[in-house]
Amino acid sequence: MATFKDFRNNVKPNWCPGCGDFSIQAAIQRAAANVGLEPESLAVISGIGCSGRISGYINAYGLHGIHGRALPIAQGVKLANRELTVIASGGDGDGFAIGMGHTVHAIRRNLDITYIVMDNQIYGLTKGQTSPRSAEGFKTKSTPEGSIESTLSPLEIAMSAGATFVAQSFSSDLKQLTSLIEAGLNHKGFSLINVFSPCVTFNKVNTYDWFKENIVNLEQFPDYDSSNRVAAMNKIMETNGLLTGLIYQNKERKPYEELVSGFRPEGLANQDIQLSREDFEKLVAEFK
């Protein structure tokens, strides 16, 4: 059985010291081991951004694609081989700006993928421009007088798109984050885990301290029922999206793979692709 060390490689991340992304990397490695994965059975597909580098820092199969497209690539991987565990990951710009269309539709499609967003409310890699997650009034290089667009709520969008698993965490809370990633990996269907991951270099507002002061942990509400969609939506709105924990899970809905007609349990990539003469003749006969 693999341990979290088996998911480490010897590549030194090029993140700034103190970047929130480090803990997310560690949490993924721990969760992968905790749920019993082997490095070769895991594919981490990431987008472009500081966060997008994550696929190169985990000892597993990894694909670092293009900006905003981690999800469709990840869905292609999962469709091709459902025996693999697939994690998609990237930044808030990657998933909620350029890739927002894919995020909504990946949620609707509900393939069994765990999507971890490293949300720092800013564009890190391009050195500090506004993101859809930036607060109104937030000053960045591209919004010198403060952002005048409303802040996007990925949790609300996910809920209304029919998400079957919605969670949020904070990169300092390694324990909660790891357990949520485990829950996401165990969930049969698409799981969205949005993680507050402070950018210490370009975001001087949403700092570690800021999050500690402002977020509420769902553990504070012992009666909270994460299978209740209305309660989930209410809680997100009540807390202005600044909550952590498992917000919603629908265990009833089957993942896409199980709904596709004719889809077999073994990975498609491992199946024989030779067309028999008999099947060929049948197909050709339809053209007569």
Place this chain on the structure above:
Amino acid sequence: MISQLSWKIGGQQGEGVESTDRIFSTALNRLGYYLYGYRHFSSRIKGGHTNNKIRISTKPMRAISDDLDILVAFDQETIDLNAYELRTGGVVVADAKFNPTLPEGIDARLFPVPITSIAEDLGTSLMKNMVASGASWALLGLPLEVFNKAVEEEFGRKGPAIVEKNVEAVKRGADFVLELAGGPLEDFRLEEADGKQKLFTIGNENIGLGCVAAGARLMAAYPITPASEIMEYLIKKLPKFGGTVVQTEDEIAAVTMAIGANYAGVRTLTASAGPGLALMMEAIGLAGMTETPLVIVDTQRGGPSTGLPTKQEQSDLNAMVYGTHGEIPKVVIAPASIEDCFYDTIEAFNVAEQYQVPVIIMTDLQLSLGKQSCEALDYDQIKIERGKLVKDAPPLEDNKLFKRYEFTEDGISPRVLPGEKYGLHHVTGVEHDQEGRPSENSVNRLKMMDKRLNKLNNLYIRDGLRIDAPHETPDLLIVGMGSTGGTIDEARLRLEKDGLSTNHITVRQIHPFPTEQLTPYLEKAKQVLVIENNATAQLASQIKMHAGYGEKIRNLLKYDGNPFLPSDVYKACKELN
């Protein structure tokens, strides 16, 4: 007796034009005639003039004819728009309902048949198609039993009562027109065909079949004319083989999903037309950079922008060859016949995996959608070649990754699929080392660029050029691509009769350009005419850039939305000489 004839049916979109054509041509196909169809349609679903034209022949004939023998009209507009095409002595079968008249100066026979009222008498105007096709059939003096067989096949599922009604509609249409015409038209009697039923299909379906045969099991696509039939075909077929089609949110998702699936080991395609291809460009670069096999079909239509979305054009060549930023290896294959659509699709998947590159299959609207006879397809030619795909790789030294991008003599590296025990490696669109790790080292950069760009140095696909060169030093070498070949050949027959010697080369490997193979033919020709459905001579530019001979090269361009007619080609060649 005649050996070929052209028939056209026209009316408002949605009133049975398609089905009339389908039933009529299915019956002709049963008799063994060669058929070649052309659909004139617009983006509207209901309303708006539409027509289908078919060429019926005892020999293979792959061009729309210059003129028309029989026009079947559901409305006056059809007559007004199409009568000019009728040859002298042609025939118009028109619905008596609208008191049809021929435009002035048209020398044709008009047979008003109460198409709608016969159909309504039998219960529904939906049967107009049967009345119209029955009347056409009778005029040609063809055996009614054969037609009824086709009707039975079409409606058998719906029960004998429906079959009977339709057979009756056919009979009444036939009887009525024969009464008017005094029997079958003697000057329209077709020579008997060989009686061998041909495959009768469209390019898009042959591409779909080619995918199944090639072992493609996934498709990700976004609907667009004229590509959608490929996904519609595959969603019907793939589940039986364990696969599926995903209709994605856009073409960027489609192509990146295909990249992910190919990376994970399933042959996967996407298909679109120009607008979708434009959206895929960045991802094509990712496939090139990460050496991930990928097959994309671009069914060209009239551009730019939304352009002429239901019309013929061949204007995406530059986009296919040059599209994407930076420099990657890429293959563009242009099937030039209905059979090619099948075989080339298989080859595209093989090339994509053998060379680990994106491959674009270039068709055009006429090739993708024109329904036509197809020679028997050969199962024994289906070969699946997966190149340097490694299964059960041996253990690696401690802490080492699999050298997915290993420098090799031919530039092609071994490839393992995720899930492979000893195959861990990284994949990134960032410049990388042999294990796939990001690297900005300039020595590595040069080696990696050269490795990728030289992979295709020796690629030459089956019939990369299709050469029909009966003359050592022809007066004229005609060069074309895609669906234009049959039209060019038909014009050549006329030119030969006039004493003009021509050779004909169809460029099927568009990129990398087969310069070496083409040069000797350019050298020996007195003149070269490059024929293409675009305004800027994109194919001719490739030839001039790669092979030269600019002084000999002339262009015949057509970009009004219509395919070339044999007479277009004939005239252009005569004008040159």
